[in-house]
Amino acid sequence: METIISVTNLVNRFGTQLVHDRLCLDVQRDEILGLVGGSGSGKSVLMRSILGLQKPRSGTITVLGQQIKYHKPGPSRCWGVLFQGGALLSGLTVQQNVELPIALYSDMPVETRHELASLKLLMTGLSLSVADKYPSELSGGMRKRVALARALALEPKILFLDEPTAGLDPIAATEFDDLITYLHDNLDLTIMMITHDVDSLFGICDRIAVLVDGGVVVGSVDEIMKSDHPWIKGYFGVQRAQRARLVIRETRHEY
Amino acid sequence: MFSDGIMNEAFLNIESQPGKLVVSVKGRWIFDKVLALEEATATVLPEPGQVVIFKCAGLEEIDIAGAWVLYDRTEQLSELGIKSEMTGFKAAHFKFLQNIIDAAAIREYEEPSEFPERPKIVRQTVEQLGRATATHVEDLGQIARSILDGMRKPSLIMVGETIKQVYYTGVQAIPVVVVITFLIGIVTVHQAAGQLEKFGATVLVVDLVSISITREMGVLLAAIMVAGRSGSAFAAALGVMKLNEEVDAMRVLGLNPNQMLIIPRILGLVIALPMLTIFADVAGIAGGALIAVGTMGISGLQFIERVAFSTDLTDFYVGLSKAPVFALLIAVVGTLRGMQVMSSAEELGIKTTTAVVQSIFMIIVADALFATLFTRLGI
Numbered sequence: 001m002e003t004i005i006s007v008t009n010l011v012n013r014f015g016t017q018l019v020h021d022r023l024c025l026d027v028q029r030d031e032i033l034g035l036v037g038g039s040g041s042g043k044s045v046l047m048r049s050i051l052g053l054q055k056p057r058s059g060t061i062t063v064l065g066q067q068i069k070y071h072k073p074g075p076s077r078c079w080g081v082l083f084q085g086g087a088l089l090s091g092l093t094v095q096q097n098v099e100l101p102i103a104l105y106s107d108m109p110v111e112t113r114h115e116l117a118s119l120k121l122l123m124t125g126l127s128l129s130v131a132d133k134y135p136s137e138l139s140g141g142m143r144k145r146v147a148l149a150r151a152l153a154l155e156p157k158i159l160f161l162d163e164p165t166a167g168l169d170p171i172a173a174t175e176f177d178d179l180i181t182y183l184h185d186n187l188d189l190t191i192m193m194i195t196h197d198v199d200s201l202f203g204i205c206d207r208i209a210v211l212v213d214g215g216v217v218v219g220s221v222d223e224i225m226k227s228d229h230p231w232i233k234g235y236f237g238v239q240r241a242q243r244a245r246l247v248i249r250e251t252r253h254e255y
Numbered sequence: 256m257f258s259d260g261i262m263n264e265a266f267l268n269i270e271s272q273p274g275k276l277v278v279s280v281k282g283r284w285i286f287d288k289v290l291a292l293e294e295a296t297a298t299v300l301p302e303p304g305q306v307v308i309f310k311c312a313g314l315e316e317i318d319i320a321g322a323w324v325l326y327d328r329t330e331q332l333s334e335l336g337i338k339s340e341m342t343g344f345k346a347a348h349f350k351f352l353q354n355i356i357d358a359a360a361i362r363e364y365e366e367p368s369e370f371p372e373r374p375k376i377v378r379q380t381v382e383q384l385g386r387a388t389a390t391h392v393e394d395l396g397q398i399a400r401s402i403l404d405g406m407r408k409p410s411l412i413m414v415g416e417t418i419k420q421v422y423y424t425g426v427q428a429i430p431v432v433v434v435i436t437f438l439i440g441i442v443t444v445h446q447a448a449g450q451l452e453k454f455g456a457t458v459l460v461v462d463l464v465s466i467s468i469t470r471e472m473g474v475l476l477a478a479i480m481v482a483g484r485s486g487s488a489f490a491a492a493l494g495v496m497k498l499n500e501e502v503d504a505m506r507v508l509g510l511n512p513n514q515m516l517i518i519p520r521i522l523g524l525v526i527a528l529p530m531l532t533i534f535a536d537v538a539g540i541a542g543g544a545l546i547a548v549g550t551m552g553i554s555g556l557q558f559i560e561r562v563a564f565s566t567d568l569t570d571f572y573v574g575l576s577k578a579p580v581f582a583l584l585i586a587v588v589g590t591l592r593g594m595q596v597m598s599s600a601e602e603l604g605i606k607t608t609t610a611v612v613q614s615i616f617m618i619i620v621a622d623a624l625f626a627t628l629f630t631r632l633g634i
Contacts, residue, residue, distance in 0.1 A: 091601030108289045115327070116289075116320055122355045123319075136598035155286045155318040186351040187319070 002029040004158060004190045005050060010059035012045050019045055021214030022059070032184060032191040033218075034201045037211030038231065043194045046211065047160055050192075051081060064157065077105055079158040080151030084166065086143040088135040094121070094146050095131040101153045120149040125179055141172040145179075152183070159183075161193035165200055173197060177204050210235075266295040276301040281313035284321025292321060296328040301337055312343030322352045398591050402521070405513035413519055420523025424485040425530055431484075432477050436535040439472055440464055440542025448551060457551055461558055462565035464543035469566055473535035474528075474574045475622060478581035481528055482614040486589040489520055490610035493593025494603040502594075517594070521586040528582035532575055573634060577625050581618050588614040 005027035012020040019042035027033050037043045048054035050061055055070040062068065066075050088097050098117040106113070118128055124145040135143055144164060151159060164180065165173035177197075181204050184191055195201060201208060202221055209218045212231050217224065225236055266288075268279040278299055284292060301307050309325065317325075329339045374382075447460045493516060496502050505512045540562065547553045553561075592610035596603050 090599030106286065106289060108293070112289060112293060112324075116323060119319065119323055119352075119355065134598060155320055 004029050004064060006062045008060050010049060011057040012042060013057050018214055023216050025209060025216050027190060027192055029190055031206040032204055034205035034208045035194045041211040043211055047162060047194060077154055078156055080156035081160045082147050082151045082164055084162040086147035088143060088147055090135055093132050093134055097146060098149045098153050105154055120152050124149040141168050157190060159189050159191045163194050165197045180204060266292055275306045275308055277308050277310060279310045279313055283315050284317040286318055286320040289320050289324060292324045296324055299328060307332060307337060307339040309341050310343055311341060326352055394591060398587050401513040401517050405518035413514060416519035417522045420519050421527045424481060424524050425527025428481060428484055428531055429534055432480050432531050432535050433538040435480060436473055436476050436539040437542035439476060440468060440539040441546050443467060444543045444546040458553060458561060460547055461561035465540050465562045465566040466570055468539035469536050469570045469574045473539050474532045474577050477528060477531040477535040478618045479615055482585045482618060483611055485524060486585045486614045487607050487611045489589030490593040490607040493590055494596035494606055497596045517590045520590050524582040524586040525579045529575055529578040532578045569634060573629055580621055584617045584621060585614045
């Protein structure tokens with residue numbers, strides 16, 4: 001197993017609140033890691049630290065062998081990020097949004113760039129009729145797909161997803177989960193996703209990392225379910241979660 | 256173009272056999288190499304009747320972009336009526352790509368046509384004029400509607416909001432307005448002294464500075480400062496609220512955004528600007544006094560006497576009477592532009608700029624109209 005992301009002894013503190021207390025986490029190549037935790041447990045802070053958007057108190061973070069420094073260019077060529085609200089550039093059309101990273105990192109001719117961007121839009125299940133629209137003209141689900149297309153524009157090795165299914169209806173959420181699985185199966189992708197969607201957690205994640213008490217508990221779905229930690233028990237013990245698990249288990253076999 | 260054998264050999268080996276062209280694909284077909292790959296695949300030129308066979312067993316790495324280049328070439332060839340085959344393809348990418356493309360045809364990139372047909376100049380001008388007029392009439396209507404809408408059923412919340420606006424736009428602006436007019440007072444006296452000295456009428460600088468500050472400069476400087484400070488703040492604040500759907504949220508909650516956002520800003524500024532003008536007048540004359548008394552041998556008492564003699568309350572009221580009008584212009588333009596933000600952050604920037612530029616422009620136009628009016632009236 002090759003370690004793609006390695007977080008060692010990460011400490012994050014806001015005022016008196018200790019968010020991460022010497023947190024260690026390794027993400028393996030080709031896995032889908034789900035990140036869960038209560039509000040304020042530091043899921044987003046962890047992801048932002050890995051992306052170099054947040055300055056940790058101490059600790060080292062390496063992504064693809066490169067050490068991450070705050071606000072210094074990281075391996076941005078090798079990762080794609082889907083922010084929670086999509087974070088599409090509102091002044092550019094959908095097509096331009098997806099083309100932007102390609103234009104930044106490559107000298108390919110306009111036509112090829114255009115075709116590749118269209119391809120990414122198709123990959124995320126969008127029709128090309130949206131290409132000339134502005135983000136404000138799209139629905140929330142479509143905006144997320146466009147943001148995913150932009151995240152995939154540079155053929156990244158790692159994909160960070162921040163609550164990809166939040167704000168989507170159950171059908172759209174399932175579709176989005178299927179899309180992520182589909183892309184993961186077909187591309188050489190390591191995915192780290194923050195999610196609160198139990199369906200996503202059980203349905204598509206290989207391992208789950210639960211942020212509790214400033215640290216992290218990592219394991220496969222079954223391992224996590226057996227944990228004695230009160231918060232984890234509370235979170236996964238919910239009947240709804242159990243039911244979702246059964247349903248997902250059954251339906252997934254059909255694929 | 257490119258040198259055969261260098262770019263080419265890294266990715267392709269072409270071997271012509273009777274009836275078929277065997278292309279061994281090798282190396283790393285990845286995103287970073289797309290330009291070179293396109294040039295390489297362009298050299299796959301079969302003779303008529305030849306079938307192209309891509310042997311992909313030697314491929315080290317391929318991603319979507321690389322697969323796309325290969326796929327694109329086979330498409331181009333099939334358009335020319337040439338068949339192509341793939342053998343030894345290990346990666347799943349190609350099938351993946353095929354699935355996606357089957358789902359929807361990729362549209363061709365259209366070069367934007369360089370010389371769109373231009374309408375006749377006259378027609379263009381008339382069109383522009385018409386459009387501009389329509390926009391302005393629309394703006395005027397929108398303002399009138401929101402003001403009238405905001406004035407219906409006035410509530411107590413408006414009072415609080417208005418007081419807040421007076422504080423932000425007025426009280427907080429006092430230091431900067433005072434400093435600026437003080438400095439302008441200094442500049443005016445310096446400039447005028449040089450000229451008036453030639454006529455031996457140095458003492459008239461006092462008349463000049465006190466009249467010009469009270470009638471024109473005080474209110475104008477305060478208004479321009481406020482347009483820059485608060486006009487932009489109005490447009491930006493309301494624009495962001497529109498983008499965040501806060502304005503919609505207010506409507507749904509049963510609050511009237513015109514009443515909550517627009518009216519207090521207009522009222523607040525109409526109250527604040529006249530007060531700022533008084534500060535500006537005093538500071539401007541004080542600036543003049545500093546130089547006149549300090550460097551030109553006019554005594555303090557003489558200065559005050561001269562001000563009292565030359566400037567009466569009418570001059571002061573003339574300046575002050577313009578302040579509410581300027582305030583109205585600034586507030587109306589600022590809030591209107593803010594409310595017109597619809598979709599993007601870029602639009603927000605454009606509207607904010609427009610708000611400031613238009614309000615300053617309108618202040619100066621209004622000032623010119625006032626000057627003409629007051630001269631005609633003999634005030």
